[in-house]
Amino acid sequence: MSESTSAPAPAGSAPARRSDATRRAILEAARERFAADGYERATIRAIAQQAKIDPSMVMRYYGNKEGLFAAAVAIDLKLPDPASLPREEAGRALVTHFLAMWEDNEVLTALLRVGVTNDAGAERMRGIFSDQLLPLARRICPDPEQAPARAALVSSQLLGLALTRYVLRFAPAVDLHPEEITAWLAPAVQHYLTAPHPGV
Template sequence: MAFTDRSLPAREAILGAARTRFATDGYDRATVRAIAADAGVDPSMVMRYFGSKRQLFARTAEFDLRLPDLTEVPPEQAGRVLAAHLLDRWDGDEALQILLRTAATDDDAADRMRAIFAGQLAPQIATLTGDPDGAATRAGLVATQALGTALCRYVLRLPPVVAMTRDEIVTWIAPTLQRYLTGPP
């Protein structure tokens, strides 16, 4: 659907309100009416511009992990570089937090999360290790650590994990990521 330049401010207000509402309430509890009210528009505009709540969520959750090229760092540093990068991404990207909250209860969001790790991380691991057959397994294991850390820090807000500095978390999880990236099975 083509939009006029006049619709851009309304669409951006809806997207901003949706990001905030999904992050605060989660996918299931967020309503189109509440998002529209937060954006200062009629609910019909949300449907007109985005089609459905699910499509609106998908637009708010579009992102790229922007992974560093792990083949350009010393192989023994890949876990540390990846841990630091992923933590920075979680800290700086509200869409990742929205997707994490929603993936626990929504199959489409869970599919999206799986696709992100498989599609963006597995190819790098295949290049890094020279083992394309094992890359998906390694990417899945990296995801367990990354998503577990993010869940505990940003969703469950476990006090010891929330209290840790970025560098402390990196120090703790980097060896595990290193083993998943380059260690023996």
């Protein structure tokens, strides 16, 4: 009598759908807990409780809290394609793009909150901005060797805005209309990207 072997469940099968739903529930709960409690105080047990699953399932899917955090804050900034972006419009395009992201992306805001107080969050934020913003700066700035410094200066403007508007919620920053913010901030970002090096 031949031995029967069980084949993996097809991607559209009920077990696969349950697995996807479990992952989504874990990540949603993790984002909320990391945002509310910070990295250090958020626990696997609390995240599992919020997701209504056993803590062992969190470990099964993500290994440990560090792995879960990395998955929960995996973010594609969806930056404009530098090849199709007019050089003189880069500053306005970036500010407009990031304002839209901050308004709609709670994950990014949660990561910023964690990054302010936790090394893991700060490292993750640095990696996201370095990996995704640096290539754009390298394509647009007049000297590619200056791209890391220029990208860092652009990040300081974008993250500073996000911190004051969405995390610390300074009243003037919160009250400004996005178009007004863009009018103020876009020239500074454009300057960092394309102005001649100060030569100091």
